[in-house]
Amino acid sequence: MSASFSFRLIKTDGPARRGVMVTPHGRVETPAFMPVGTQGTVKGLTPEVVRDTGTQIVLGNTYHLMLRPGAERIAALGGLHRFMNWPGPILTDSGGFQVMSLSALRKLSAQGVTFRSHLDGSLHHLSPERAIEIQALLGADISMQLDECLRLPAPSAEIARAMRLSLAWAERSKRAFAAHARAGHALFGIVQGGDDLALRAESARVLADMDFDGYAIGGLAVGEPQATMLKVVAETAPLLPAERPRYLMGVGTPHDLLEAVARGIDLFDCVLPTRNGRHGLAFTRHGAINLANARHAADPRPLDEGSAHPAARSYSRAYLHHLVKANEMLGAVLLSTINLAYYQQLMAGMRAAIEAGGFAEFRARTMAEWERGDIPPR
């Protein structure tokens, strides 16, 4: 609980980076994937199960937790780590993204955003300062600045306005974070600028001058084609300080992760492995497999007999198909587990490949193996 936040690059292989983040609640080997613990829980999974997938850090959603059970409530109960019984590192988002996507009647001003809860219609306000305060109450190891995130496509002027507002909020977030003085905790700034590379460069440059503990690329995976996302990542990542971690928010598929690591990203979060698991879709070394499909009904083979995780080896596809068709909770539990284990296995594979200087070969081999599944990697 006493280590200061730090990030150390161990090895690079082209733009791909192998590093270690140290946080007050432990180490994170990067590139790393964070499962999303939306409402104080990675859906359906105990912390032990999450840990046993190879997960080292989870993400908590400020928007959900501020509305229920409330940040002050969680603080009074000893913070989010104790609340959800997760002893490892936690990164929290600022709440901004979900205010935009989930709440009703939101009103944005330079001051912040006022909105009504999607749960009960109650009125709430989120400013850069309040977002930092909430994350401090939750006890996050890594906090995120409040930003404004647009859907794409969006008009250029609108993208520029939101990017500059996010920069102003970055400055205010940094001051507020310093005032909370939680020793060793980290604050990340967020690059905005939509699909406009010049705006992205401006955002990255100004944020870098503010000297954050880490840098996120936000406002992607919001409706744009994958090629656009990867282009923005490829152009933006090199503009960020090399000695700080780089986090691509809300991304993505296994293919997205592989391609983004190839472009210099260190950290990811996404609901895909758990959400798709709840809907019967498995991610494996051999691609994505839709277990609702009748062709699995009599298949005695496990999803991946070579997986390091027992859940991928111990249950037949026929059984998983049965659970999905019968809408059994255990189907969601097992497929969420199997998917997270695959994501973490993929990250571990990327880390080992970068260390060995063989990332390009690993990437080619991994993509070739995916072609054997139901669903093309893109």
Place this chain on the structure above:
Amino acid sequence: MSASFSFRLIKTDGPARRGVMVTPHGRVETPAFMPVGTQGTVKGLTPEVVRDTGTQIVLGNTYHLMLRPGAERIAALGGLHRFMNWPGPILTDSGGFQVMSLSALRKLSAQGVTFRSHLDGSLHHLSPERAIEIQALLGADISMQLDECLRLPAPSAEIARAMRLSLAWAERSKRAFAAHARAGHALFGIVQGGDDLALRAESARVLADMDFDGYAIGGLAVGEPQATMLKVVAETAPLLPAERPRYLMGVGTPHDLLEAVARGIDLFDCVLPTRNGRHGLAFTRHGAINLANARHAADPRPLDEGSAHPAARSYSRAYLHHLVKANEMLGAVLLSTINLAYYQQLMAGMRAAIEAGGFAEFRARTMAEWERGDIPPR
């Protein structure tokens, strides 16, 4: 996989019995509680979690499994143990009870019962012989005869008719079971007779003469008051062969279990710990606790800091309340786990008390401790 079924009484303490059942898939210390694995899964829980609650044997539902994925399908996949990845003993019911409660358009004759699936309306037939065949296909360690189970109250003549039909089916089940010749597997007969003690005695006497591997008391927990159930159990159990296990079907609350063991029962199954767990109700040493209640919202205490199971110690009531209110799957998972662990802890406590000759004292102390919970023990 090779042990023959056997039952051995270790100790009695008044009518209460401490024994050991040996099955082809392992030992069961009695009195024992069986979680219900309705559709080939104890809802929401992996086999490892089920085992770690102290569970030694689970129940499988013939009705559900014959309809989906089908008994022949499960046999082709290596049987129910392999299908659900549960290596321990499995008892299967005959399907009769759920045909009566779930299916549509059922037609009962001396031959058997014809019914339509509640899933897709397809037509199915269950006879004593087919029920045994299905259970053999599933690979059950302990099979149950097909019987007719009435809701109570019911007219005397109707109870007598159903009891005599069940006796005839017991005879046919025994012949069919012998024909399948699965070495070491067991078949239990089922005492019927509703709340009529004379009919119960007749049923028990005729079944005992048929020499089953074990005896169930069926047709209880079907709408009658607890006192009626316990009266039937108290009068019927002593009429069954002492050297064979006695199973009270579909029972019950912790209080039911305590009172039925006090009257000579060795084996139970019930959906209560898992179903109530899914609805936010926890069973603990200190009685039942409704976690949806707002008074738990800020309570940092675990459900039972003295529990042998970590799930009852590691999560605050405030967190469990939050999960229940947010309708999070993990709430159902944790409360099902905690409830099963409590049921198994209660059974282990009864076993130890009988061994020590202190069952009456254990029973009084356990009931006094329940009074501290939200919900009276009855």
